[in-house]
Amino acid sequence: xxxxxxxxxxxxxxxxxxxxxxxxxxxxxxxxxxxxxxxxxxxxxxxxxxxxxxxxxxxxxxxxxxxxxxxxxxxxxxxxxxxxxxxxxxxxxxxxxxxxxxxxxxxxxxxxxxxxxxxxxxxxxxxxxxxxxxxxxxxxxxxxxxxxxxxxxxxxxxxxxxxxxxxxxxxxxxxxxxxxxxxxxxxxxxxxxxxxxxxxxxxxxxxxxxxxxxxxxxxxxxxxxxxxxxx
Amino acid sequence: xxxxxxxxxxxxxxxxxxxxxxxxxxxxxxxxxxxxxxxxxxxxxxxxxxxxxxxxxxxxxxxxxxxxxxxxxxxxxxxxxxxxxxxxxxxxxxxxxxxxxxxxxxxxxxxxxxxxxxxxxxxxxxxxxxxxxxxxxxxxxxxxxxxxxxxxxxxxxxxxxxxxxxxxxxxxxxxxxxxxxxxxxxxxxxxxxxxxxxxxxxxxxxxxxxxxxxxxxxxxxxxxxxxxxxxxxxxxxxxxxxxxxxxxxxxxxxxxxxxxxxxxxxxxxxxxxxxxxxxxxxxxxxxxxxxxxxxxxxxxxxxxxxxxxxxxxxxxxxxxxxxxxxxxxxxxxxxxxxxxxxxxxxxxxxxxxxxxxxxxxxxxxxxxxxxxxxxxxxxxxxxxxxxxxxxxxxxxxxxxxxxxxxxxxxxxxxxxxxxxxxxxxxxxxxxxxxxxxxxxxxxxxxxxxxxxxxxxxxxxxxxxxxxxxxxxxxxxxxxxxxxxxxxxxxxxxx
Numbered sequence: 001x002x003x004x005x006x007x008x009x010x011x012x013x014x015x016x017x018x019x020x021x022x023x024x025x026x027x028x029x030x031x032x033x034x035x036x037x038x039x040x041x042x043x044x045x046x047x048x049x050x051x052x053x054x055x056x057x058x059x060x061x062x063x064x065x066x067x068x069x070x071x072x073x074x075x076x077x078x079x080x081x082x083x084x085x086x087x088x089x090x091x092x093x094x095x096x097x098x099x100x101x102x103x104x105x106x107x108x109x110x111x112x113x114x115x116x117x118x119x120x121x122x123x124x125x126x127x128x129x130x131x132x133x134x135x136x137x138x139x140x141x142x143x144x145x146x147x148x149x150x151x152x153x154x155x156x157x158x159x160x161x162x163x164x165x166x167x168x169x170x171x172x173x174x175x176x177x178x179x180x181x182x183x184x185x186x187x188x189x190x191x192x193x194x195x196x197x198x199x200x201x202x203x204x205x206x207x208x209x210x211x212x213x214x215x216x217x218x219x220x221x222x223x224x225x226x227x228x229x230x231x
Numbered sequence: 232x233x234x235x236x237x238x239x240x241x242x243x244x245x246x247x248x249x250x251x252x253x254x255x256x257x258x259x260x261x262x263x264x265x266x267x268x269x270x271x272x273x274x275x276x277x278x279x280x281x282x283x284x285x286x287x288x289x290x291x292x293x294x295x296x297x298x299x300x301x302x303x304x305x306x307x308x309x310x311x312x313x314x315x316x317x318x319x320x321x322x323x324x325x326x327x328x329x330x331x332x333x334x335x336x337x338x339x340x341x342x343x344x345x346x347x348x349x350x351x352x353x354x355x356x357x358x359x360x361x362x363x364x365x366x367x368x369x370x371x372x373x374x375x376x377x378x379x380x381x382x383x384x385x386x387x388x389x390x391x392x393x394x395x396x397x398x399x400x401x402x403x404x405x406x407x408x409x410x411x412x413x414x415x416x417x418x419x420x421x422x423x424x425x426x427x428x429x430x431x432x433x434x435x436x437x438x439x440x441x442x443x444x445x446x447x448x449x450x451x452x453x454x455x456x457x458x459x460x461x462x463x464x465x466x467x468x469x470x471x472x473x474x475x476x477x478x479x480x481x482x483x484x485x486x487x488x489x490x491x492x493x494x495x496x497x498x499x500x501x502x503x504x505x506x507x508x509x510x511x512x513x514x515x516x517x518x519x520x521x522x523x524x525x526x527x528x529x530x531x532x533x534x535x536x537x538x539x540x541x542x543x544x545x546x547x548x549x550x551x552x553x554x555x556x557x558x559x560x561x562x563x564x565x566x567x568x569x570x571x572x573x574x575x576x577x578x579x580x581x582x583x584x585x586x587x588x589x590x591x592x593x594x595x596x597x598x599x600x601x602x603x604x605x606x607x608x609x610x611x612x613x614x615x616x617x618x619x620x621x622x623x624x625x626x627x628x629x630x631x632x633x634x635x636x637x638x639x640x641x642x643x644x645x646x647x648x649x650x651x652x653x654x655x656x657x658x659x660x661x662x663x664x665x666x667x668x669x670x671x672x673x674x675x676x677x678x679x680x681x682x683x684x685x686x687x688x689x690x691x692x693x694x695x696x697x698x699x700x701x702x703x704x705x706x707x708x709x710x711x712x713x714x715x716x717x718x719x720x721x722x723x724x725x
Contacts, residue, residue, distance in 0.1 A: 082569035
């Protein structure tokens with residue numbers, strides 16, 4: 001699904017990301033962990049072609065992402081509030097994104113209904129603009145919008161932070177469900193080792209832009225990670 | 232002691248704002264403009280005495296000025312109501328600290344008086360007082376004259392901020408104020424009720440009586456207390472903010488755009504953006520004013536022979552909205568740029584949507600300026616040529632050059648004279664678009680004729696319209712090359 005080749009990103013002479021080779025196969029749930037400044041968000045932005053690689057390339061389904069539009073049809077993503085259009089109501093936003101994926105009004109309403117459980121009654125039919133919602137609810141809106149086009153690839157940056165405990169549990173269930181039902185490829189970064197080991201089958205640890213661990217999730221993974229991050 | 236801290240923190244806020252130094256060039260240009268205006272005002276101040284002496288045969292200049300004072304007061308109030316930015320201290324972080332709320336509010340209110348912009352008109356008033364009032368009356372009267380003017384400025388500043396906080400500036404209040412001013416002028420003109428005479432006696436009292444200054448000082452204090460009262464009523468920032476954000480959400484039906492597919496969706500999105508943000512809305516109001524520019528220029532015989540200037544005006548008006556909106560055509564989307572770049576929006580579609588939006592603005596302004604056809608066939612030809620040139624050339628220049636505006640635009644900050652997001656580059660973008668055609672017309676009409684000049688521009692315009700696809704392709708390539716710079720710039724807040 002994703003092929004990373006000799007990817008480096010240099011800011012002012014400092015290499016913030018250096019990934020010689022990384023392959024993420026279709027249907028894999030890929031968890032990315034690392035302390036602040038490890039290069040997680042930089043990696044995601046490079047995949048989404050929001051920053052220019054200093055060297056190397058990323059391909060999605062064999063297509064290089066750089067200056068290319070074709071990967072956008074199969075990719076859903078939510079990194080931060082910049083991925084929302086905050087002067088719309090949630091319904092307007094979902095409709096807008098849905099139309100970009102050539103969905104009918106009926107499809108979009110149906111989609112919203114499947115999200116009701118996740119939204120916990122706080123988002124739809126409130127007539128509020130997205131900018132007036134709390135951070136947690138904005139995150140829910142962003143994650144939902146990323147799913148409208150039935151993406152093959154989903155990229156989420158720290159989806160669990162700012163969510164309340166119930167929503168975190170719902171989101172975990174929801175993501176696992178998407179994996180089993182649609183075989184969706186997922187890239188999830190998180191600071192919460194518990195959540196990420198529960199949701200992802202493969203965990204990659206970044207430190208200063210380099211992969212230091214690449215492990216299949218098993219029974220001991222959480223312990224191994226905790227040991228690694230212990231100070 | 233506390234006030235000193237607050238002042239120093241405000242100063243730090245300004246100096247430490249990102250882009251303070253980057254914007255030095257813009258500040259420099261604005262500074263030059265301010266200097267230019269100062270010189271003009273000073274000149275006016277020194278010559279006002281002679282002007283007013285000729286204006287009326289029985290009243291002396293001071294009396295005439297006093298008669299105009301209430302008009303100055305009202306117009307000043309109206310202008311402030313729309314243009315003056317409300318002073319804000321970000322209250323919540325201070326609210327939790329052990330600072331008396333009243334000191335905060337006093338600081339907030341009095342800060343406004345220290346803006347030098349308030350006292351700009353003193354450049355006219357002081358020379359006039361020195362030259363004319365001293366001459367006709369005495370130095371003491373002149374001092375009172377200047378002081379009364381300063382108190383009026385204070386009154387206006389307080390009153391405007393109170394009215395603005397209480398009622399907010401929207402289209403309705405805008406029309407209301409214009410209507411009231413219109414009625415007053417009409418009453419004066421038809422000699423039903425003369426504000427001039429009221430003003431003359433009121434300000435005569437203020438200036439000539441030794442204790443007269445109490446009156447404007449009392450008025451300023453009253454306006455100050457009104458503000459205090461307002462803050463006492465709205466103790467919590469929450470309630471206060473609700474008032475500020477209570478703008479109604481525009482909810483018109485844009486479903487007619489559905490049939491245009493993704494391009495239609497994007498245009499609907501931009502229209503919502505324009506109508507749901509203060510900055511873009513005030514841009515619309517301002518445009519309405521600029522549409523009247525033609526009345527100023529087309530009626531002046533001085534300009535009738537200056538073909539370059541006339542064409543500039545024609546092009547400016549027929550492309551008004553297109554220029555105002557178009558110079559930041561990508562930057563308007565800066566807050567949700569990442570969203571548009573990762574959602575299923577091909578770059579070509581995105582630029583086409585912006586192209587059609589600019590095109591419709593262009594058509595709209597052309598239609599709105601058709602009343603100017605009344606001024607003769609020359610204007611008709613000029614507007615047509617300008618319209619075609621805008622459609623065929625300038626529209627692409629805007630789409631191409633706007634990719635150099637890499638600063639995030641904060642849409643929630645309001646109104647006219649808002650230079651946030653303006654950099655030196657923004658000027659460099661607009662200058663060629665505005666002035667190259669003007670120079671072209673001047674040169675061609677000097678060597679050949681105006682008709683030839685207009686035909687050249689029309690043909691260039693038609694060429695652009697015919698070559699739409701390849702030129703848009705160029706713009707797409709340019710956008711793709713600049714995309715990372717744009718995304719990076721837009722992610723950096725102020």
